[in-house]
Amino acid sequence: MSELKKILKQKIEEHRPRTTRLLKEYGDVKVGEVTMEQLIGGMRSIKSLVTDISYLDPMEGIRFRGKTIPETMAALPKPEGKDYPYVEGFWFFLMTGEVPTMAQTKEVIADFKSRSKVPQYIFDILKAMPADSHPMVMFSTAVLSLQRESKFAKWYEEGFKKLDAWDTMYEDSTDLLAKLPEIAAFIYRMKYKGNKIIASDPNLDFGANFAHMMGIDAPYDDVARMYFILHSDHESGNVSAHTTHLVASALSDAYYSLSAGLNGLAGPLHGLANQEVLRWLQDVMDRLEGKEPTKEIMAKFVRETLDGGQVIPGFGHAVLRKTDPRYQSQRDFCLKHLPDDKIFKYVDMLYQVVPDILLEKGKAKNPWPNVDAQSGVIQWFYGIKEYDFYTVMFGIGRAIGVLANITWDRALGYPLERPKSLTTDMLEKIAGIK
Ligand code: HAX
Numbered sequence: 001m002s003e004l005k006k007i008l009k010q011k012i013e014e015h016r017p018r019t020t021r022l023l024k025e026y027g028d029v030k031v032g033e034v035t036m037e038q039l040i041g042g043m044r045s046i047k048s049l050v051t052d053i054s055y056l057d058p059m060e061g062i063r064f065r066g067k068t069i070p071e072t073m074a075a076l077p078k079p080e081g082k083d084y085p086y087v088e089g090f091w092f093f094l095m096t097g098e099v100p101t102m103a104q105t106k107e108v109i110a111d112f113k114s115r116s117k118v119p120q121y122i123f124d125i126l127k128a129m130p131a132d133s134h135p136m137v138m139f140s141t142a143v144l145s146l147q148r149e150s151k152f153a154k155w156y157e158e159g160f161k162k163l164d165a166w167d168t169m170y171e172d173s174t175d176l177l178a179k180l181p182e183i184a185a186f187i188y189r190m191k192y193k194g195n196k197i198i199a200s201d202p203n204l205d206f207g208a209n210f211a212h213m214m215g216i217d218a219p220y221d222d223v224a225r226m227y228f229i230l231h232s233d234h235e236s237g238n239v240s241a242h243t244t245h246l247v248a249s250a251l252s253d254a255y256y257s258l259s260a261g262l263n264g265l266a267g268p269l270h271g272l273a274n275q276e277v278l279r280w281l282q283d284v285m286d287r288l289e290g291k292e293p294t295k296e297i298m299a300k301f302v303r304e305t306l307d308g309g310q311v312i313p314g315f316g317h318a319v320l321r322k323t324d325p326r327y328q329s330q331r332d333f334c335l336k337h338l339p340d341d342k343i344f345k346y347v348d349m350l351y352q353v354v355p356d357i358l359l360e361k362g363k364a365k366n367p368w369p370n371v372d373a374q375s376g377v378i379q380w381f382y383g384i385k386e387y388d389f390y391t392v393m394f395g396i397g398r399a400i401g402v403l404a405n406i407t408w409d410r411a412l413g414y415p416l417e418r419p420k421s422l423t424t425d426m427l428e429k430i431a432g433i434k
Helices: 003-025 036-040 069-075 087-096 102-115 120-128 135-149 151-158 162-192 206-214 220-230 239-248 254-265 273-287 295-307 325-337 342-361 372-381 387-411 424-431
Strands: 054-057 061-064
Touching (some): 036 424, 061 087, 069 220, 069 325, 087 102, 102 162, 120 135, 120 162, 135 162, 135 387, 151 162, 162 254, 162 387, 220 387, 239 254, 239 387, 254 387, 273 295, 342 372, 372 387
16 A cells, blocks of 8 residues: 555544544534534535426425426327327426427427437547446547537637526537437447447437337337436436536536536436346346245345445435335336336335335435336336446436526526535534534
């Protein structure tokens, strides 16, 4: 071990008890407007962001522009014979707060098509990356590499008027969103399907074209629509939304901002949890060598994971205090389309087993499943068994919400975000520790 690292290790070990003590013994002490616990513990519940695009109630779950998930799905225009709305209509709805007519939705579909062509250099960059790069690295790199197309960045160089800034931000956001399905499907087919790329079909809408480029038949087009809408927005404080907003607050354009947000989404405590659920279940199945787990066996694996100091992916939430309605919505889909699927049954068994164990352990504030517990099952059923790709699809959905948000950030002229930090010495002084 280098001298630097040795000293660092010693300093960390010396410092840790100070932070733990502040948190455990002085958590309720006020530091300005907030408590010590909020300051050290990840800013939970501090009201410090504004958005009108979605709101997350801890007990009810998400509302998009004031509508619950079922209300949103029912209100928006759908392709004929399909159960889920056009993504393009949802984009209109998130941006404006108004439910679009079919004609308005069709106009957005045409607009997306005119913006959807991905420049060849993006494919070249993706092909040049190491084949074992995580698909989220590829996705984020592609988004960042598109930055040279930014209309906002060019406009800024030519002279900047604060209240007009939303215009080019909107243009960039729409340009970028329209390209994401093709970029994602390219990554999937290049990485997992022997580079057999399927060309985009200009006659299809956002969800159907994604399904087509992935090479998966109906009803996967509807799965894609549902998945993108459900994952779009979860108010502003979650890591991906907050990161996108924070980076955009420096007047970085939509490409820089979304790429940063995607990097946050790729964390296992956030969007990567959907792949972790499948990885965890696969491990259980491997260890059982094909035998079906009983509830007791499943409980044993859950306890083993917790005793090993790991979290149970797909359970818990920083804000929600009940089962995530996005989980419920996907469960309803499973009950309709894949009620007998083996993995669905295992996930359902986890629902019966995990909350009681988390409650018994007494640590997690919310023992109930979140969006990520159920989403991988659906993808697996329709043939996407490469679970490290799941977060990329989450990323397409999340882009809808965060890009709408940063367009509004510019429109309302929100300033650079810059909270204040203190030192541990200062906190100990406030706590009255000698
Ligand atoms: N399994 C085991 N322990 C858990 C847990 C879980 N599923 N959920 C929370 N806990 C633990 C926390 O790790 C924490 O322990 P420490 O005090 O030792 O650090 C304690 O319970 C209190 O945590 P909390 O206040 O209930 O939850 P947080 O707000 O700190 O964290 C998380 C919320 C979502 C990160 C957490 O519940 C978790 O790690 N869940 C598993 C990962 C996951 O599913 N993430 C996806 C969340 C939804 C999302 O963002 N999707 O993108």
